[in-house]
Amino acid sequence: MSSDRGVASVQAGRVTSSGLQRLLRQLPVGGMERRAIEAGEIDAVIDYGSANVIVFPVARRALRDAANRAASAERKATLEMPKLNSLLATLPRAEYRRLLPALEQVTLERGDVLHEAGAPIRHVYFPVDCVICLMTKVDDQRAVATGLVGHDGMVGIPLVLEVGVSSVRAVVQVAGTALRMPATRFTNEFQRGLQLQRQLYRYAQVKLNQARQIAACLASHRFEQRLACWLLMIGDRAKSPELLLTQKNLATILNVRRVSVTTTSGSLRSRGLIGNDRGSLSILDRKGLEAAACRCYRPLEAADVA
Numbered sequence: 001m002s003s004d005r006g007v008a009s010v011q012a013g014r015v016t017s018s019g020l021q022r023l024l025r026q027l028p029v030g031g032m033e034r035r036a037i038e039a040g041e042i043d044a045v046i047d048y049g050s051a052n053v054i055v056f057p058v059a060r061r062a063l064r065d066a067a068n069r070a071a072s073a074e075r076k077a078t079l080e081m082p083k084l085n086s087l088l089a090t091l092p093r094a095e096y097r098r099l100l101p102a103l104e105q106v107t108l109e110r111g112d113v114l115h116e117a118g119a120p121i122r123h124v125y126f127p128v129d130c131v132i133c134l135m136t137k138v139d140d141q142r143a144v145a146t147g148l149v150g151h152d153g154m155v156g157i158p159l160v161l162e163v164g165v166s167s168v169r170a171v172v173q174v175a176g177t178a179l180r181m182p183a184t185r186f187t188n189e190f191q192r193g194l195q196l197q198r199q200l201y202r203y204a205q206v207k208l209n210q211a212r213q214i215a216a217c218l219a220s221h222r223f224e225q226r227l228a229c230w231l232l233m234i235g236d237r238a239k240s241p242e243l244l245l246t247q248k249n250l251a252t253i254l255n256v257r258r259v260s261v262t263t264t265s266g267s268l269r270s271r272g273l274i275g276n277d278r279g280s281l282s283i284l285d286r287k288g289l290e291a292a293a294c295r296c297y298r299p300l301e302a303a304d305v306a
């Protein structure tokens with residue numbers, strides 16, 4: 001519907017009773033524009049003569065309500081995000097709400113390096129659905145994975161022990177979302193939060209246990225067992241059976257030749273335990289893969305009692 005004054009629906013603007021009355025007086029009595037306005041079928045009009053947009057009260061309230069709902073949803077999403085990290089979810093509500101302003105949601109891509117061994121820790125990361133691999137150098141050319149961090153924990157644990165330098169290279173293996181906090185702010189909050197201290201001291205012990213178990217596994221078990229174990233651990237932390245991992249990635253973190261990964265993953269695939277596509281692997285038979293793994297594999301719910 002249009003007129004020489006231009007009738008438009010759902011336009012942003014401001015309405016005044018005098019402007020509305022003036023507009024109505026200018027429209028023909030009984031005309032289709034006036035009838036539509038009086039019936040509530042028009043949200044707003046553009047008065048090209050005065051270059052004003054007049055939004056009617058009902059539409060203005062609807063716009064305001066929609067904006068309020070959007071803002072409320074954004075606030076709720078921000079408040080809920082920490083609960084997607086198991087470590088943050090254990091905190092009392094008041095304590096994690098105090099952390100909230102310092103937590104920045106970031107998207108991490110596979111291959112991103114969060115910490116370098118021997119370099120100062122600038123941020124800590126609480127993964128939500130990404131997986132971080134902690135790599136320890138063997139020599140100038142090689143490194144081996146000595147830990148995994150997913151939604152169960154935090155990257156930057158040396159700060160808990162009052163060490164500001166990373167001892168490992170922290171590399172993103174599965175892309176996704178994390179919550180990031182500046183190291184200085186984290187240290188201040190850690191000193192204030194009793195429950196945060198308890199949870200992170202416990203988590204530090206879990207990571208130490210994990211590193212010991214990985215060392216024992218590396219020395220004692222067949223590669224097929226180790227590969228099955230790592231696929232399960234990564235899947236647990238990614239919260240998905242679909243893993244965006246390549247054979248080259250696995251060869252790097254497990255410190256083996258790529259041909260070893262190719263041969264062994266082929267064996268697992270021939271038994272229907274895993275599937276693979278270009279750039280990804282998937283766990284098809286979890287129970288079967290658990291049977292193929294060594295006893296070093298522990299589900300996340302049992303890992304913190306090792």
